[in-house]
Amino acid sequence: KQEVTQIPAALSVPEGENLVLNCSFTDSAIYNLQWFRQDPGKGLTSLLLIQSSQREQTSGRLNASLDKSSGRSTLYIAASQPGDSATYLCAVSGTDKLIFGTGTRLQVFP
Amino acid sequence: DTGVSQNPRHKITKRGQNVTFRCDPISEHNRLYWYRQTLGQGPEFLTYFQNEAQLEKSRLLSDRFSAERPKGSFSTLEIQRTEQGDSAMYLCASSLLETEAFFGQGTRLTVV
Numbered sequence: 001k002q003e004v005t006q007i008p009a010a011l012s013v014p015e016g017e018n019l020v021l022n023c024s025f026t027d028s029a030i031y032n033l034q035w036f037r038q039d040p041g042k043g044l045t046s047l048l049l050i051q052s053s054q055r056e057q058t059s060g061r062l063n064a065s066l067d068k069s070s071g072r073s074t075l076y077i078a079a080s081q082p083g084d085s086a087t088y089l090c091a092v093s094g095t096d097k098l099i100f101g102t103g104t105r106l107q108v109f110p
Numbered sequence: 111d112t113g114v115s116q117n118p119r120h121k122i123t124k125r126g127q128n129v130t131f132r133c134d135p136i137s138e139h140n141r142l143y144w145y146r147q148t149l150g151q152g153p154e155f156l157t158y159f160q161n162e163a164q165l166e167k168s169r170l171l172s173d174r175f176s177a178e179r180p181k182g183s184f185s186t187l188e189i190q191r192t193e194q195g196d197s198a199m200y201l202c203a204s205s206l207l208e209t210e211a212f213f214g215q216g217t218r219l220t221v222v
Contacts, residue, residue, distance in 0.1 A: 004152075032208060032209075034210065034211065043116075043201060043215040046211065046212055096165065097166065098143070098153075098155070098211055102152045
């Protein structure tokens with residue numbers, strides 16, 4: 001059974017810091033890994049999708065990497081801003097559903 | 111295309127009542143997923159459709175829950191005889207087979 005773990009559970013940093021969020025999964029037989037952002041009381045916004053044949057994806061200040069063999073992914077946020085404050089969720093998928101971690105709650109203070 | 115749309119956004123109901131939620135996926139997306147999320151937790155899978163066929167149901171989906179996707183377009187999730195433990199955010203997502211999934215804004219259910 002696939003299990004997804006995210007560390008840390010919460011993170012508070014000053015504006016401008018570069019930071020790394022971690023995601024690990026137990027079964028390396030995945031098709032995709034997707035990172036999402038969730039603001040309080042809202043739905044999920046897709047940030048980056050990494051297909052199993054890829055090692056990383058970049059979008060603006062975000063960079064996500066994938067190491068299937070070790071069952072790990074990282075989300076790197078450069079030059080963090082208060083507007084980045086949210087919960088970040090990773091999800092892995094095989095041929096069917098996405099399985100989520102419990103998320104990292106990020107607070108960036110001015 | 112305006113993305114995945116869910117209605118209503120909020121629902122308050124009395125225990126024992128039936129409720130129905132609707133999800134309109136991104137057009138031409140053949141996969142549609144339902145998830146449930148409680149405070150501080152990641153979304154938990156409930157069920158998914160490929161076109162009009164319901165391909166998998168989680169054990170979380172008790173007999174009181176039913177989902178449909180007639181004609182492979184919109185989907186409904188019905189909860190019968192609601193219980194306080196059903197209070198949660200219900201999320202819908204759509205995708206093209208094993209590609210990027212897009213979520214709606216969710217329906218927050220409160221059972222009083």
